Amino acid sequence: AFFIFNQKGEVLISRLYRTDFKRSIADVFRIQVVSNPDVRSPIITLGSTSFFHVRVNNLYVVAVTKTNANAALVFEFCYRFINICKSYFGKVDEESIKNNFVVVYELVDEINDFGYPQNSEIDTLKTYITTESVVSATQAPETSSRITAQATGATSWRRSGDDVKYKKNEAFVDVVEVVNWMGSAKGTTLRADVDGHIQMRAYLSGTPECKFGLNDKLVIDRGAAAGGSDAVELDDCQFHQCVRLNDFDADRSISFIPPDGEFELMKYRATSNIKLPIKVIPTVTEIGTSKVSYDITIKTTFSPKLSATNIVVRIPTPLNTTDVDVGSVGTGKAKYVPGENVVVWKIPRLQGGQECSISAMAQLTSTTTRQVWARPPIDIDFQVLMFTASGLIVRFLKVFEKSNYHSIKWVRYLTKANGGYQVRVSQTFLPHPAMK
């Protein structure tokens, strides 16, 4: 069964694919998950019944089964459903689901049959599930045949050749890398990795055959051949289903017929030769039991032609902090947010090869027992345009189409940190100044 709940546990969508459930099973989920403040697993099994849930905004997307279901498939299906809704309604929240519930019902009937996910390609779905009314009598069977051929065909993600026409044939390629870093208190790297994905927006007529080329010195499959220190090594990469995996396996070429519009062509992961765009040097000192002083410097390591934007440094303070004096801020603004126990330091822009620092002092209330403070790491978010932490670049994108049109391609690079760029804070105690 498939449900959508709002935050209060009200059912917004309920579709029972099998007769082994009644709608009242929804109450069990509400009691076990929605009104449970301490849910510690996305899967809950009661007797033979299992509930899978994914949270998105203020909603729970829920699948229920009495079989030994493929858990990965269930979650992928929920993710896909969320993506489809995003594409159809622009956003996925209580309002958009309620406003379009009839279409949502059509969708869940189409993309899942008896619990088996079916064609869920947005481009195809949009050809026959629309928010406008369709008079069945007027829909020509020929059109329908074309739709069905596409929904079940080998390139189910693209409408057939003549249906796609653009005046200007363009393709936009965005290489987006999320860089994760965990630094020790001394600034050494505990772990660094890059989650990259290549997002493509293809506005190409007909049935274009694309070929994609990355760096010359690209090593996929670590250990197979030593790449040398300047090579770009990918630990792994995964492709959109349009990419011919057999070709990739044979000669590492990435060839495909793209879906029309936006899609994620490739995901990859790299852990070696990672260029960290920003270095952080934290000094956190506990002075006696009443104060903690912070001196934090950040440095950009990339070329001065580029710059990092939207830098947000979040510096956690102990739970018994009463106030923080932000002493000096090199660039940007810093402010203590008592509700979250952090000092937020925002820097709109920082050029490559520069550094700036902040110093601050947290005042603590005296407590009789030393409170346990988890010492959360300092977290930095930022974006750097035209830079890839893995070093990956797109060398070419070739488009072949039988009408031989000219196409324009655009490539952009973006590296960002998004909650995963962190440095730990060490525990250094200084005796109270009076005791020195």
Next chain:
Amino acid sequence: MSQQGQDAKFFQRGKIEEFRAELHAAEAKDKKFVKRKTVLKKIVANITMGTDMSPLFTDVVQCLGTPLLEIKKMVYLFLVSYGRSKPDQIHLVIPNFLQDCNDRNPLIRALAIRTMSYIPIPVVTDALSDNLRHALKDRDPYVRKTAAICVAKLYTADPRKAEKGGFVELLRDLMLDSNATVVANAVAALSEIGDRQDGVIFKLNLATANKLLAAIPESSEWGQIYILDSLLRYVPERHADAEMMAERIIVQLQHGNSAVILTTIKALLYLMNYMENRQLIDYICKKMGPPLVTLLSSGPEVQYVALRNILLIIQRRPTVLKNDVRVFFCKYNDPIYVKLAKLEIMYRLARAENAKEVLAELQEYASEVDLDFVRKAVRSIGRLAIKVEAAADDCIQALLSLIETKVTYVVQEAVIVIKDIFRRYPGKYEGIIPTLCENLDALDEPEAKASMVWILGQFANIIDNADELLDDLCYTFLEESTEVQLALLTAVVKLFVYKSKADKAKELVHKVLKWATEEADNPDLRDRGFMYWRMLAVNPTVAGEIVLSDKPAITTDSDRMDRGALDQLLLHTGTLGSIYHKNPETFIRHAAGKALKDSPALNAHSRAVLVPLARVQLPSAMPIVVPGPGPMEPQAVSSPVAPAPPLKNDSSPPASDQPVSVPANGVSSDQYPEDEEGDEDDEESSNRQTNNLDPYSNLDNAFGGYLADEPRPMAGGRHGDEDDLLF
């Protein structure tokens, strides 16, 4: 983007009568059917909210006359919801269904059979049968792929009717269809039928399996999953067949869908049991690592599924991810279920080479806020000390500094593991006992208290004031939990054996023995009391030798699953069973169990540890077995609890085209030497075998309470004989 809907206003409870009136009113004057559409939306919204709209059946059905597809779909949705409860009125819609089944538009034809098959009552299924037979041969692939699933639905509703109607054969034919989507759905339907206890057995031979493989590149991602999953129904007869098949599917590891990856891994792990070529096996193991790590960049739910599976995979194939412990380090904002699963993997992957790194991480986690996570981190430090001798010194240091924090739950966890460390490294760390004694007051949980009591008793000879400490602890003897009482009893006996001349010890042992034998209600405690008393009375010297005899060494092997159980569990990779590390038939009623099938190609060691599948004969009588907590849990998996005769009685419904090849060469497992090719985990498995000779290895298991935070299914109802969630 399409225009935004404005339908939220329909989410208001309405009355049946109002809706009926509105529907009637709409019949008179309804331009473009707007009115009817509105009422139907209100009705659908009310169904969603759980209001019973079934009294409107005849009124809603009237709307089928309108040519609007949107209205048709809403009426069909209504029928799917209430059709079953209106067997006497459903005939009203049959003509509409039949008309739609013959519509020129394939989408309508498919919609009709799909909807009909959702209403499993005889009137509808009878009407469906003929149309479904046509639909399975429809010229349009969309109709065929829909029809394939319809057969599975029909089979669920009435297996015998579906068989008599020849639908299973028609499905088999669809496996050779020219359209990959149709093939995939046919495979999905056959698999569902084959998993039923009363279903037609679904097996693949080499030729069919190869045909299915050929359909993979053209299938949708979901279709690929159905096909890859079905490969487990093919039993390779020759090593070469298994090897060839693995080579063909290995490219799917590059797929962007995590379920495709995990299902591919499941198929690869399965095929590896039938392979001979070491190089290829190593290659496949190497190839599996990176995609598994990549799954950790997905959403947290998929990460969780991946982590629970990785935990199984690395026990069976230790070379996978051997050098990747760092990727399992917890991120501060990982959800708790991800953190706990990562912690377990970190411990499994810890070796002398990376112990320092792992320890540093564990120490970091020990200062976080989540209670379960901190406790597990502290315990993991202790387990690390036991597992990796080279790291023991550092681990002890770490534990001591944790004890200094005086945080009670941290101290308690530390004491529990230190007890085991003392047993693992006798005579090495007793110097820290005074530090532990200082924290005696912090202990209020039974397990921690019992551990400390054990330490006091065991080392009463070197703890000067052991008698005083034990005496203090005995003040509350009668209120303690049994676990602590038993520990106290043994500890004072040990104290007496060490210091039989001291009055205090004499007095104490007498007091406790008296309590245990005269005042305790617990038979175990009483019996142990009598036993000690008599031993001490008959021959104190011998009693001393017995009570203080050498303890069997503690190892970390007992928390590993044995190979046969693992082989079996890995057949469920990616599914719920792999999340809970339990065979599905042990916690899901009617779930199909799986077992490796013997064949000449089956690896000898796998054959030796083969766990045959007990197929349950009487489905409804099967109890739900939800083993309770405790150290025996992993072992429980190895011997399926199903109360049925073994393999031989594999029920063989009509179409079993291939008898299960059993005992002939499978039984006498002791003839087979240890896996000659040196299957990766050899060294460890032989280790384990010697360990199994130790009858105590599981009695005083080092990690007794360790599984406390393991995810596990919860029992639904008290009785297994009725539906487990009743409403």
